[in-house]
Amino acid sequence: MRKLAIFVSGGGTNLQRIAEYFANDSRVGIACVVSNNKDAYANKRAENLGIPLILIDRQKFNDKAFSEQLKAMDVDLIVLAGFLWLIPQHLIDAFPNKIINIHPALLPKYGGKGFYGHHVHEAVVAAHEKESGITIHYVNERYDSGDIIFQKKVALSATDTPDDVAAKIHVLEQENFPVVIENLLFDKK
Secondary structure: OEEEEEEEOOOOHHHHHHHHHHOOOOOEEEEEEEEOOOOOHHHHHHHHHOOOEEEOOHHHHOOHHHHHHHHHOOOOEEEEOOOOOOOOHHHHHHOOOOEEEEEOOOOOOOOOOOOOHHHHHHHHHHOOOOEEEEEEEEOOOOOOOOOEEEEEEEEOOOOOOHHHHHHHHHHHHHHHHHHHHHHHHOOOO
């Protein structure tokens, strides 16, 4: 069985979708949900789904023992699903090309520190972009700069608000993120 560790900081809609997508697939399991926010709704989702939750603070996150803990759980792929902290080098070293992130824009545009969630959609609208989308990429030591695995575009209209853009991006995330994860786990193109 291939095992995922899903890192979250917020609501956990992508966590929910990934769990539902793989619910009846005996080849894939979610070993744990890792949260850096004790008040995140994603924590409640993990509990409702029966997935073990690991709450972390900066000290635990930056300690190499955390990598060892995930390795002991036989984690095959770490999935950042709305996780906002920069990944420490010990995790990148322990899981080379086994940590992925989903970003709510077409990188390299609108990426980097501070560009997450609504901040991205506001910037896209302010720039009068005609399209936006999602990027799924490998994680390295810099925000949103790892090799791109997958991108999907969506057309925007001149009247779209940041909330409209967010809704369109959410649809792309829900449709594509689990499929890309499955393809990575089983080396499909």
